[in-house]
Amino acid sequence: MKRMLAVLLCLVMVISLAGCSNGGSSSGGKKEKVDVGIVLPTKDEPRWLQDKAKFESVIKDSKYSVEVLFSQGSSANEKTNVETLINKGIKVLIICAQDAAAAAASVEEAKAAGVTVIAYDRLITGTDAVDYYVTFDSLAVGAAMGQYLADNATGQGNPLYLYAGAATDNNAFLFFQGAWNVLQPKIADGTFVIKNSSEATGLQATKELSHEQLASIIGQVTTNWDFNEAKSKAEAHLTAVSAADKGKCYVLAPNDGTARSIADVFGADADVSQYFITGQDSEKASVQYVIDGKQSMTVFKDTRTLATDAMNMAISVIEEKTPDTGSTYDNGKKQVPAKQTPIVVVTKDNVKEALIDSGYYKASDFTGLK
Secondary structure, three states: OHHHHHHHHHHHHHHHHHHHHHHHHOOOOOOOOOOEEEEEOOOOOHHHHHHHHHHHHHHOOOOOOEEEEEOOOOHHHHHHHHHHHHHOOOOEEEEOOOOOOOHHHHHHHHHHOOOEEEEEOOOOOOOOOOOEEEEEOHHHHHHHHHHHHHHOOOOOOEEEEEOEOOOOOHHHHHHHHHHHHHHHHHHHOOOEEEOOOHHHHHOOOOOOOOHHHHHHHHHHHEOOOOHHHHHHHHHHHHHHOOHHHOEEEEEEOOOHHHHHHHHHHHHHOOOEEEEEEOOEOOOHHHHHHHHHOOOOOEEEOOHHHHHHHHHHHHHHHHOOOOOOOOEEEEOOOOEEEEEEEOOEEEOOOOHHHHHHOOOOOOHHHOOOOO
């Protein structure tokens, strides 16, 4: 009798477990619950993979669940990602928009579902559905790049080549405006001569550019954050000018990926005797370029801090506390409360201090490091 009861008990347990398994995989089973949903632009740039890793590192110490999805350069994918996360019951959406304007529809859908929206690194424009913004000071990033070029220029008539990010990215406008604020007086006094943009040349007497004026320049020198497009544009620009327009060149590149592509082109041109080129994000490949003297600088934006700021803000929202903000950004519809994270300019002289000693990278990641 005892043996029979034991067998029956085992059968009951097996049936119970099977039922649980089927219920979990069927449409009638329990949904996977996510507290914080994160949508990032692409897996194809090291920067965003680093952000994902830092997010997950910060989040694992909290009691909240998270899911990170990538839009792979598509606003349609981004919208699908947001809808997927809404269906998983997220309370907070952290989103780095692929397209600042197109993302408005997605965040409005999230807002209508009762989700708090935090724009991450890129401001979403034209909607009042953005609750908060966590960012690096994009104007300061651009200003740091412009200042580096200005500090390394001597004499008159130095060739200046301008490049920008994507016209669909609000940050591209802020980066360029920040750089222009520093460079324009040096263009006006003859220190620099613009060689690759008739739109910028036509506006060289104007320091404070309107959005439309910025758009006219960016439309002409955009890289769309794409390595190949940056390479093609740089090749076309150097082909179009004479040897006299080269020599010692000064290049405003909008980020590390495009900087490496453009640097390769300038470095291969026999008429370019020397070049100074900017970048941002401190990607490993660009840090090696800086060490090797192929890229002049990179603006270090510590994504560990940015991810921590964003997650702390999300947790504050979930716990019904007021998030810590210290500034606002105008997105065309409202003044969005913002939390800004500081930046650091990295050159060959301070790579070790800024990136190795801080624990961001390991010394073994690089060669030739002093």
